[in-house]
Amino acid sequence: MENLNKKILKLSEKYKDYTAQNLSKLIKIKSLSLQEKEVQLELKRQMEEADFDEVTIDGLGNVIGRIGNGKKILAIDGHIDTVDIGNIENWDFDPLSGEISSGFVHGRGTVDQESGIASFVTAGRILKELGFDKDLTIYFVGSVIEEDSEGLCWNYIIEEDKIRPDLVISTEPTNLNIYRGHRGRMEIEVSFKGISAHGSAPERGRNAIYMASKACLEIEKLNEKLKDDDFLGKGSVTISEFISGSPSLCAVADFAKIHLDRRLTWGETKESAIAEIENIVKDMDAEVKVPVYKEKSYTGLIYPMEKYYPTWKIPEDHDAVRKSAEIIREMLGKEPLIDKWTFSTNGVTINGVYGIPVIGFGPGNEILAHAPNEKVPISDLVVAAAFYAAYAFVF
Numbered sequence: 001m002e003n004l005n006k007k008i009l010k011l012s013e014k015y016k017d018y019t020a021q022n023l024s025k026l027i028k029i030k031s032l033s034l035q036e037k038e039v040q041l042e043l044k045r046q047m048e049e050a051d052f053d054e055v056t057i058d059g060l061g062n063v064i065g066r067i068g069n070g071k072k073i074l075a076i077d078g079h080i081d082t083v084d085i086g087n088i089e090n091w092d093f094d095p096l097s098g099e100i101s102s103g104f105v106h107g108r109g110t111v112d113q114e115s116g117i118a119s120f121v122t123a124g125r126i127l128k129e130l131g132f133d134k135d136l137t138i139y140f141v142g143s144v145i146e147e148d149s150e151g152l153c154w155n156y157i158i159e160e161d162k163i164r165p166d167l168v169i170s171t172e173p174t175n176l177n178i179y180r181g182h183r184g185r186m187e188i189e190v191s192f193k194g195i196s197a198h199g200s201a202p203e204r205g206r207n208a209i210y211m212a213s214k215a216c217l218e219i220e221k222l223n224e225k226l227k228d229d230d231f232l233g234k235g236s237v238t239i240s241e242f243i244s245g246s247p248s249l250c251a252v253a254d255f256a257k258i259h260l261d262r263r264l265t266w267g268e269t270k271e272s273a274i275a276e277i278e279n280i281v282k283d284m285d286a287e288v289k290v291p292v293y294k295e296k297s298y299t300g301l302i303y304p305m306e307k308y309y310p311t312w313k314i315p316e317d318h319d320a321v322r323k324s325a326e327i328i329r330e331m332l333g334k335e336p337l338i339d340k341w342t343f344s345t346n347g348v349t350i351n352g353v354y355g356i357p358v359i360g361f362g363p364g365n366e367i368l369a370h371a372p373n374e375k376v377p378i379s380d381l382v383v384a385a386a387f388y389a390a391y392a393f394v395f
Helices: 002-014 015-027 035-047 110-128 152-159 208-223 271-282 321-333 379-395
Strands: 054-059 063-067 074-078 104-106 136-143 168-170 184-193 236-245 255-265 284-289 358-360 375-377
Touching: 002 015, 002 321, 002 379, 015 035, 015 104, 015 110, 035 054, 035 063, 035 110, 035 136, 035 284, 063 110, 074 110, 074 379, 104 110, 104 379, 110 136, 110 375, 110 379, 136 152, 168 208, 184 208, 184 271, 208 236, 208 255, 208 271, 255 271, 271 284, 321 358, 321 379, 375 379
Parallel strands: 074 136, 074 168, 168 358
Antiparallel strands: 054 063, 063 136, 104 375, 184 255, 184 284, 236 255
16 A cells, blocks of 8 residues: 555646646635635536546535545545635735745635645546546535535535535645544524613613623633533633614613624533523523524525534544554655644534544645635645545545
């Protein structure tokens, strides 16, 4: 197997300019969540050019390329959507240039995470060139809406496309390390109902802002008491939005709402997180709920999903982790780091909801995700493309 892995790495090195150019083409097309149509058409073209057996776009807008038609199913996932550019003054180069220079591809989405997608297109080309004929179906998924609601795309793929892989490789950035989980997250809204009164006599009313403010101070304390996990780390909660309303600026506020970002470590659930907040506001006229994401995809489809994204991890001795480590040792001659993401990925649905094993291996360093001056080393693209192709042979 070692000789095959070295051969695959050499082929990937041969195609490094091809991979970089494909990535550059993707970066030049702005691809915010719900606005991915043009970049998806480019990705479909790239897969077809690489001679994939079949390339389709599903009802939600995911591009799904297929190689092989075997009983076992391997999926390689990367989300095509990106966050926006932010303050252009913080960038040293055009974030949509896709500039290739000094050994890097530059621009928004290079790390998070179109580089993983460009790499798996090359992996597909390598597999076709090598005449891959294992009893395996490989789906290469360019997924949508991850930045807005991670995992929604895989709810659709599993429930509507009826694709249920035996294993998924996430190409989110891992700095070429092997990742096996991350904390979950959820969003919580707490609405407070007060009674308005004239501002000259506030004692006649009940101020919703005061209720919300007291709750905020207790939530700040709650953050220090949350569970910890040796691998995933500590749960967290923070208030990300505070809004209020009143009949006028000369009146007691009769409405307030806070929005919470809750990160869930191992053992924390939607129910436990809701119960913690309900306990804080139990003596207030307040409603605690998990909001639902229900925006229209670029295809026009609305596919609602509750904003709860479960915690997940797979064991360090899982067969997928072991095989991944063997590939890195044989291909690169080094011991891989087995770690986790700090942020959230589509793994929340793939593993957190459906229990399908997920491993992470991707080009780029996650510290550049959502940051200005985002760029990815071309050398990372080479290794990632080789890894995805090599994994198909050991799976």
